[in-house]
Amino acid sequence: MLISSPFEALEILVLGSLMGRQGSPRSPRPGIQKPSLSSGCDPPPLGRRVPGGEWNKSAPTSGSKSEPAKVCVKGVYAGKRQNWLHRHLRTIVFTLGWIGLMFVFDSCMVSIVKYTLISKNASLPRESSESKEDGGINGGDRKPVIEMYSQLVNSASASLAKVFEEEPASLWEEPYREASQWKPCAHRTLPSNHEGNAGESNGYIIVSANGGLNQQRVAICNAVAVASLLNATLVLPRFLYSNVWKDPSQFGDIYQEECFVKTLEDDIEIVKELPPALRFLNIEAIGSQITDADLDKEAKPVDYIRTVLPLLLKNGVVHFLGFGNRLGFDPLPFHLQRLRCKCNFHALKFTPKIQKVGALLVSRIRKFKAARSTMIDKQLLGNYAPIRNSLSPDGETSRYLALHLRFEEDMVAYSQCEFGGGESERKELQAYRESHFPLLMERLKNSKQVSPTELRMLGRCPLTPEEAALVLAGLGFKRSTHIYLAGSQVYGGESRMRPLTGLYPNLVTKETLLTPSELSPFRNFSSQLAALDFIVCATADVFAMTDSGSQLSSLVSGFRAYYGGGQAPTLRPNKKRLAAIMSENNTMDWNNFKYRVRKMIEEGQKVRARKFGRSIYRQPRCPECMCKSYY
Numbered sequence: 001m002l003i004s005s006p007f008e009a010l011e012i013l014v015l016g017s018l019m020g021r022q023g024s025p026r027s028p029r030p031g032i033q034k035p036s037l038s039s040g041c042d043p044p045p046l047g048r049r050v051p052g053g054e055w056n057k058s059a060p061t062s063g064s065k066s067e068p069a070k071v072c073v074k075g076v077y078a079g080k081r082q083n084w085l086h087r088h089l090r091t092i093v094f095t096l097g098w099i100g101l102m103f104v105f106d107s108c109m110v111s112i113v114k115y116t117l118i119s120k121n122a123s124l125p126r127e128s129s130e131s132k133e134d135g136g137i138n139g140g141d142r143k144p145v146i147e148m149y150s151q152l153v154n155s156a157s158a159s160l161a162k163v164f165e166e167e168p169a170s171l172w173e174e175p176y177r178e179a180s181q182w183k184p185c186a187h188r189t190l191p192s193n194h195e196g197n198a199g200e201s202n203g204y205i206i207v208s209a210n211g212g213l214n215q216q217r218v219a220i221c222n223a224v225a226v227a228s229l230l231n232a233t234l235v236l237p238r239f240l241y242s243n244v245w246k247d248p249s250q251f252g253d254i255y256q257e258e259c260f261v262k263t264l265e266d267d268i269e270i271v272k273e274l275p276p277a278l279r280f281l282n283i284e285a286i287g288s289q290i291t292d293a294d295l296d297k298e299a300k301p302v303d304y305i306r307t308v309l310p311l312l313l314k315n316g317v318v319h320f321l322g323f324g325n326r327l328g329f330d331p332l333p334f335h336l337q338r339l340r341c342k343c344n345f346h347a348l349k350f351t352p353k354i355q356k357v358g359a360l361l362v363s364r365i366r367k368f369k370a371a372r373s374t375m376i377d378k379q380l381l382g383n384y385a386p387i388r389n390s391l392s393p394d395g396e397t398s399r400y401l402a403l404h405l406r407f408e409e410d411m412v413a414y415s416q417c418e419f420g421g422g423e424s425e426r427k428e429l430q431a432y433r434e435s436h437f438p439l440l441m442e443r444l445k446n447s448k449q450v451s452p453t454e455l456r457m458l459g460r461c462p463l464t465p466e467e468a469a470l471v472l473a474g475l476g477f478k479r480s481t482h483i484y485l486a487g488s489q490v491y492g493g494e495s496r497m498r499p500l501t502g503l504y505p506n507l508v509t510k511e512t513l514l515t516p517s518e519l520s521p522f523r524n525f526s527s528q529l530a531a532l533d534f535i536v537c538a539t540a541d542v543f544a545m546t547d548s549g550s551q552l553s554s555l556v557s558g559f560r561a562y563y564g565g566g567q568a569p570t571l572r573p574n575k576k577r578l579a580a581i582m583s584e585n586n587t588m589d590w591n592n593f594k595y596r597v598r599k600m601i602e603e604g605q606k607v608r609a610r611k612f613g614r615s616i617y618r619q620p621r622c623p624e625c626m627c628k629s630y631y
Contacts, residue, residue: 290321
């Protein structure tokens with residue numbers, strides 16, 4: 001007998017079992033009359049066995065005597081099927097087992113993989129804690145894992161465990177074609193009738209910039225614009241030492257001095273130091289030192305002409321001390337805006353020391369596969385930019401996502417939000433605020449209190465590593481995605497990072513990619529370390545930020561918009577919209593979460609020209625910085 005399918009074998013097995021019951025000799029139960037079958041055949045197939053041990057070979061008939069006797073042959077077929085069953089029992093069991101195995105595999109694969117992954121991830125912190133301190137306020141103290149959205153995390157874990165599910169190709173592309181229409185042109189010479197400088201210099205401008213790498217970068221380019229506005233000579237900018245950053249680096253330790261001077265030589269005069277006649281002058285004593293208190297934040301050009309120019313003409317020198325965000329973006333003459341862009345995107349190039357290690361980081365993340373030879377690579381890495389290998393096409397493993405996670409203890413404390421850590425967390429953050437932000441505490445005493453829940457719904461809370469991981473999972477990035485993590489120590493350390501590393505284990509930092517000897521020249525130089533983060537984030541296939549107000553995120557996203565050519569997507573979560581989505585954690589299914597997260601990110605990726613008053617460093621798509629082509 002041929003069996004056409006496993007299901008036919010199953011049918012035969014069931015029928016055979018039923019017929020076997022009907023054909024087997026049984027003694028009737030006392031007092032119970034067995035009903036006759038509708039066919040008129042008694043259950044015994046070939047006659048009934050009588051007490052003497054002989055078979056009664058007669059069979060009852062139905063109908064008239066003239067009709068041929070209907071021999072009950074059903075028992076014969078049952079016997080044959082029983083014999084067939086005995087001969088093919090092993091085959092049937094194997095077939096049914098195979099069917100059952102496939103069913104069990106299909107229905108339980110996700111659960112098995114999920115359990116395995118969770119078990120593996122649970123052991124990772126134990127291994128790393130032995131060799132590396134747990135970051136955050138508590139240093140190396142172990143903390144329990146904190147999950148604010150456990151249901152969504154479980155759904156994300158199950159979704160990422162579907163290893164055969166394809167990743168949307170659009171994740172690694174700019175979604176809007178208009179992005180490729182904007183081209184860099186801040187380096188082009190302006191028409192001869194522009195409002196440029198003329199005549200002899202009005203004096204010297206010294207700038208001592210405060211803050212970290214990115215605040216200093218903005219201050220440098222603003223100083224260039226002010227020097228042009230006041231027709232002054234700019235002394236090579238200096239960097240103030242900060243007790244927060246603790247970095248003694250100066251301009252020449254981070255940027256190429258000659259490139260800076262040469263790139264801007266047609267716009268302003270730049271010298272390395274004051275002339276001897278002014279070098280030992282007590283600038284503060286003569287009233288030429290200007291602090292941030294002397295200028296409004298985002299001051300207008302007219303403020304500089306009224307306040308600064310008279311001092312410059314009188315004393316021949318002015319010293320801007322601090323100079324944090326002391327020049328507004330609008331209104332500003334066209335040529336000054338373009339000069340800002342030229343400074344930021346063309347004049348400030350990192351030193352070869354930084355470029356070399358930055359290129360090393362990028363090549364190790366990409367695992368030495370064919371590198372993209374993009375404009376971003378050339379601008380940031382210089383002679384160390386990777387050379388495209390046409391024989392090795394770009395593969396999936398060569399792509400990486402850079403994530404700038406702003407969840408340092410100072411930012412977390414300043415936000416006044418809560419992050420699921422309970423009473424102990426509240427006490428920690430309150431103590432940190434009282435110690436580090438006395439002005440904030442004074443202001444809070446005299447203002448209406450806003451609850452942590454309200455702050456979160458207003459979009460004022462920094463995203464946690466857990467929230468960042470959920471956004472990436474909601475967008476569809478696979479578990480195998482290579483992620484470069486930029487930023488300082490995360491508040492809460494590994495216990496806070498566990499939801500992120502559990503969903504995306506291929507997470508690296510500059511500390512894990514570089515050997516101790518490669519990293520040692522940058523130790524105790526936070527601005528130079530930040531420069532490495534800047535390079536890796538800007539050259540990433542995808543850049544994801546968690547705080548659009550961060551200077552690093554703003555400058556990196558602007559750099560990618562300027563040089564990306566429409567092939568450098570940036571992810572900008574809207575914290576207010578995300579908070580509304582996350583508030584439905586306990587009632588939202590995973591498909592709905594994915595849909596809403598993707599709509600949120602797509603909205604942030606729309607190509608828009610810079611609006612009035614917005615940062616030209618972050619949004620360079622405007623006539624002053626870029627040229628738009630139509631094709």
